[in-house]
Amino acid sequence: MKKAIRFVSMILCLVLLCCCLSSCGQKKEEEGNGDGDLSGKTLTIGLVSSLADNTGKLHQEVINLFIDKWNKEGTLYGANVKLVAYDNLNNGAQDTEMSIKCVQKLLSSDHAQVIIPGQLSNIIQAVGGLINDGEAVGIGLGLAPTWMEQGWEYVYRTALNNNFQIPSVTATMNSLNQKNIAILYQNTDNCLTFRDSIKAAAIEDGLNVVAEEMLADGSGTGITGQITSVINSDPDTIFVTAMGGSFGTVVKQLRQSGYKGMIYIGQILMTTEVDSIGDEEVNGVIMCSPYVSYERIEDCNNDFVKSCLQEFYDKYGYCPVDDQFYKMWDAMLLVQNAVLAAKSVDAADMQKAISTLKFDGTAGTMDFTKGSNECYYGARAWVYTGQGVGGAPVALEDWLTMDVSKKVIITKQS
Amino acid sequence: MEERSKERSSSRKNIYRISGIVLxxxxxxxxPVICGFLESGAYYLNVINYIFVYTIASTGLNVMTGYSGQINLGGAAYFSVGAYAVVILCNAGVPTLLSVVLAMLVVAFFGFLTAVPAAKLKYHFLALATTAVGEVVNNLLTVSPGGITNDTHGMFVKALVLFGFKFKSDASLYYLLLIMTALCLLFTWAFLHSRTGRACVATRDSVDAAGSCGIDVRQYKIIATVVSCVMIGFAGFLFAYLNRYISPDTFAAGKSTMFMSMMMLGGSGTLFGPFLGAVLITLIMELLRGIQGSGPYMQLTYGFILLIEMMFMPQGVSGAISDYKYKKDRRRMEAAGGDGKDA
Amino acid sequence: MNDTLKLILQLMIPGLCLGCVYGLNGIGAALLYKGSHTINNAQGAVVGFGALLGYSLQNRGLGLISSTIIATIACFFVGVLLQVGVISQIEKKAPIYVVIATLALSIVITNANYLIVGSYTYDSAVILINVSKYLHIDSVNVDILWSNIVAIAVSFIAMVSVHFFLNKTKFGSAMRAAAMDPFAAESCGISVVKTRAVTWGIMSALGALGGCLTGPLFGVSAGIGIAAGAKGNTGAVLGGYGNMYGAIIGGMIIGIVETIFGYIYSPYQTAFTNALFLIFILLLPHGIMNEKAIEEG
Incomplete structure (x- = not known):
């Protein structure tokens, strides 16, 4: 017993020693030299993501691209910008508890003024309160409306809220005369709210939900049962909402089970997923999104997006496959404009400045003046044609005039 | 003369011990006061609070696995039941203290429910069965009947209010957790030195011998399991109020593995082993997090630590230390010659 | 009538295909338990490793068949290495530690997979026969994927060859002897070290084969095997732990039942499957084949 107590005291001393040692190395921030000049001040951007996988790598690459540019050109009134990235992966999945610890560390240890808690809505939901209380600018890349409903003043979104996407989805369904829809969803925060909203919107717009099935998460589990059930309910179209990265499997299985209609998906497909589904099968996959991903920069016909992609390509030598690229790019634009408008790297000043901001982002004008902390309010419909390498999607109107649209059963009623 | 010097050295040792304890x-x-002066004090305090919670949970696991010899790879199930039960009851308007008591009863019943059939399983199958319990409970959290757990949306937890005091700051939670951890360790110690506890340890050491001594093996296995589950569930309740947000992904199978690895790394079957393990694993992970660019390797390192520990010192750190001491003593005795053999 | 038959075919064939993959993993679990009285939690990680290896070989320009064969053989040696390098060290101390050591192995291998290939899902080549992906059955108007049928057929071939290897070859008999009584076998000149290593090899090879076979259906990703590995254990329990034939039947039942659960009421699909496992291990521990490995005491 006594031996053990001595042990405990030793451990406690060790903890204390660690605390002291690691706090020794930190320097106090220097004061700025007056208004409009932030040289000597540091802007710390904190990132919480799964750094080991491709999403986290892409997040870091985009942030580093901006930081290098800013620091080289002194864009932010000479302020020094640095990135502190923490990993929240726990046993193969991003974990809310880990994320909470990461944000605690970012707030109290690194004094980050800007915190980006990744792209998963449940994680943003878990850490949003902390970020708000810690008075740092939080930029969420998730799509679920839930975390925005908490009324956190400091938390912003640089992506499209699902609730703003749904009107275009149901409008598209109505315009194509697709009355019976079936829903496939995964059991995540984002997908559940998406399912509920789409059901409500469908009833309002006179559509019938003929079937809804939950997909088991994790690959390697049979989803054939759900897919058979959905197909046998004979829908005009199927709406799929799942985690980014798992659409490929679902679309592939739907097509392999002989479904020939259109498939609405809740998020854009990564170009790797398009490849994994196959050209013929991806034809007729439709989504409502502000942007799409491209395999080659030449496929893009929006000048602004093209220049962003080109800048990324010049630095890293590949074209980003994921819509995380656009979300993070917009987040960085937000940081840049906030600092420029506030003439300060203080989070409270930035927060005040953001509510007056209106500038161009990857999906058109980012408008923060409406007081909702959101910036995008609408989406357009894109359809994959499955033609050519990469198969960049085209606008719905264009697709309907193409020959490939005849291979897909658009509606069963006509 | 010799005896006096022995006495003196032992009294000096006692002074060291007492001053150590006081320190x-x-x-x-x-x-918390010291942390208040440090630059990142808030963060350290937060990490220490998590260490306390995990200490309680792995101490609970230790009662079942370390002392009673039944492996449990579903610790996260009881952890989550404790957390969710308290939060749901509190949200329904039940007073905090009453809801904690009720929740612990729920956990105890749940533990009993799994302990009765599981007590007859051999350890490998107990490992499989407890893993399955963990999975089923986690599945039920994600698609709960009537949505009482708010499914994958997760639940926000209000600050803990006990006896009119609001535990909102990390410092206040620290003192609460410190007291709770001390009480749990004390309880474990008392339990082990009770008749029941001794019987549990006897069933671990040899089922047949314990049976021949008139111990009802099955009964004591069930008792150990229920006690262990309640302690893990209690840790879950504290976790909910520390984390302030609970969602099913926090209680996935990885958590069970973590409890197990904390207990094993510290040393199973020792009172302070789980505490040591919780400190070591949390510290290693947090120190790794501090090194920029180490993010992708954190989980890999964690796996390697566990693997190497299993390969080279399955008795854990405290086992290794006592092993080392034993060897040192023996060497000293051998050097002293015949003296040692008599002693 | 035709509709019912169609539905049955639609559900049964993919279910059976999955079941066969679970069965392959179950055989490994059964052999391992018979051979050294331990369980393996790292099987899922090895399945993922095998599937990724198969995919990367395809990327190097090899065909589906040759890459599957090479990945299977490579994983045989991976299994042998794991046993010789890690497991045999721990087995000597106490078998209970193997349970946790394999959990640690699973964490290490899965995270290494993530680090090497990233988190994307990759596409594996699809099995084509007569330039078509589907076998069309006219009478009930249903398309069945060749990938499913081939996976079932290959799994059956693998199962039968394991059966013959164990019963008709000298080394197989040695393995069975070592499994029955290691000490007696050792005294007859059988190297128990060798038989245990080969057991791990066979287990890993079968897992990798299963991973490669599901590649064309689900796509290949680092975490593809986790569920399959765990369900191999589930199948083994259903069939009676330690009985190879029971494991095959149990795996198939899990595969089919899982698919049917998905059809009937999908939100509880995973919970139902896990609950089925729990019911069997707690209430019917002898399983379908009445194997008495899960003893009382």
Whole structure:
């Protein structure tokens, strides 16, 4: 017993020693030299993501691209910008508890003024309160409306809220005369709210939900049962909402089970997923999104997006496959404009400045003046044609005039 | 002459011990104050709070696995039941203290429910069965009947209010957790030195011998399991109020593995082993997090630590230390010659 | 009538295909338990490793068949290495530690997979026969994927060859002897070290084969095997732990039942499957084949 107590005291001393040692190395921030000049001040951007996988790598690459540019050109009134990235992966999945610890560390240890808690809505939901209380600018890349409903003043979104996407989805369904829809969803925060909203919107717009099935998460589990059930309910179209990265499997299985209609998906497909589904099968996959991903920069016909992609390509030598690229790019634009408008790297000043901001982002004008902390309010419909390498999607109107649209059963009623 | 010097050295040892204990208690009591002066004090305090919660959970696991010899790879199930039960009851308007008691009863019943059939399983199958319990409970959290757990949306937890005091700051939670951890360790110690506890340890050491001594093996296995589950569930309740947000992904199978690895790394079957393990694993992970660019390797390192520990010192750190001491003593005795053999 | 038959075919064939993959993993679990009285939690990680290896070989320009064969053989040696390098060290101390050591192995291998290939899902080549992906059955108007049928057929071939290897070859008999009584076998000149290593090899090879076979259906990703590995254990329990034939039947039942659960009420699909496992291990521990490995005491 006594031996053990001595042990405990030793451990406690060790903890204390660690605390002291690691706090020794930190320097106090220097004061700025007056208004409009932030040289000597540091802007710390904190990132919480799964750094080991491709999403986290892409997040870091985009942030580093901006930081290098800013620091080289002194864009932010000479302020020094640095990135502190923490990993929240726990046993193969991003974990809310880990994320909470990461944000605690970012707030109290690194004094980050800007915190980006990744792209998963449940994680943003878990850490949003902390970020708000810690008075740092939080930029969420998730799509679920839930975390925005908490009324956190400091938390912003640089992506499209699902609730703003749904009107275009149901409008598209109505315009194509697709009355019976079936829903496939995964059991995540984002997908559940998406399912509920789409059901409500469908009833309002006179559509019938003929079937809804939950997909088991994790690959390697049979989803054939759900897919058979959905197909046998004979829908005009199927709406799929799942985690980014798992659409490929679902679309592939739907097509392999002989479904020939259109498939609405809740998020854009990564170009790797398009490849994994196959050209013929991806034809007729439709989504409502502000942007799409491209395999080659030449496929893009929006000048602004093209220049962003080109800048990324010049630095890293590949074209980003994921819509995380656009979300993070917009987040960085937000940081840049906030600092420029506030003439300060203080989070409270930035927060005040953001509510007056209106500038161009990857999906058109980012408008923060409406007081909702959101910036995008609408989406357009894109359809994959499955033609050519990469198969960049085209606008719905264009697709309907193409020959490939005849291979897909658009509606069963006509 | 010799005896006097022995006496003196032992009294000096006692002084060291007492001053050590006093120092430890002093540091433990003043830690929040010290952390207040440090630059990243809030973060350290937060990490220490998590260590306390995990200490309670792995101590609970230790009662079942370390002392009673039944492996449990579904610790996260009881952890989550404890957390969710308290939060749901509190949200329904039940007073906090009453809801904690009710929740612990729920956990105890749930533990009993799994312990009765599981007590007859051999350890490998107990490992499989407890893993399955963990999975089923986690599945039920994600698609709960009537949505009482708010499914994958997760639940926000209000600040803990006990006896009119609001535990909102990390410092206040620290003292609460410190007291709770001390009480849990004390309880474990008392339990082990009770008749029931001794019987549990006897069933671990040899089922047949314990049976022949008139111990009802099955009954004591069930008792150990229920006690262990309640302690893990209690840790879950504290976790909910520390984390302030609970969602099913926090209680996935990885958590069970973590409890197990904390207990094993510290040393299973020792009172302070789980505490040591919780400190070591949390510290290693947090120190790794501090090194920029180490993010992708954190989980890999964690796996390697566990693997190497299993390969080279399955008795854990405290086992290795006592092993080392034993060897040192023996060497000293051998050097002293015949003296050692008599003693 | 035709509709019912169609539905049955639609559900049964993919279910059976999955079941066969679970069965392959179950055989490994059964052999391992018979051979050294331990369980393996790292099987899922090895399945993922095998599937990724198969995919990367395809990327190097090899065909589906040759890459599957090479990945299977490579994983045989991976299994042998794991046993010789890690497991045999721990087995000597106490078998209970193997349970946790394999959990640690699973964490290490899965995270290494993530680090090497990233988190994307990759596409594996699809099995084509007569330039078509589907076998069309006219009478009930249903398309069945060749990938499913081939996976079932290959799994059956693998199962039968394991059966013959164990019963008709000298080394197989040695393995069975070592499994029955290691000490007696050792005294007859059988190297128990060798038989245990080969057991791990066979287990890993079968897992990798299963991973490669599901590649064309689900796509290949680092975490593809986790569920399959765990369900191999589930199948083994259903069939009676330690009985190879029971494991095959149990795996198939799990595969089919899982698919049917998905059809009937999908939100509880995973919970139902896990609950089925729990019911069997707690209430019917002898399983379908009445194997008495899960003893009382």
């Amino acid at each position: 430890a208690v002093l540091i433990a009591l003043l830690l």
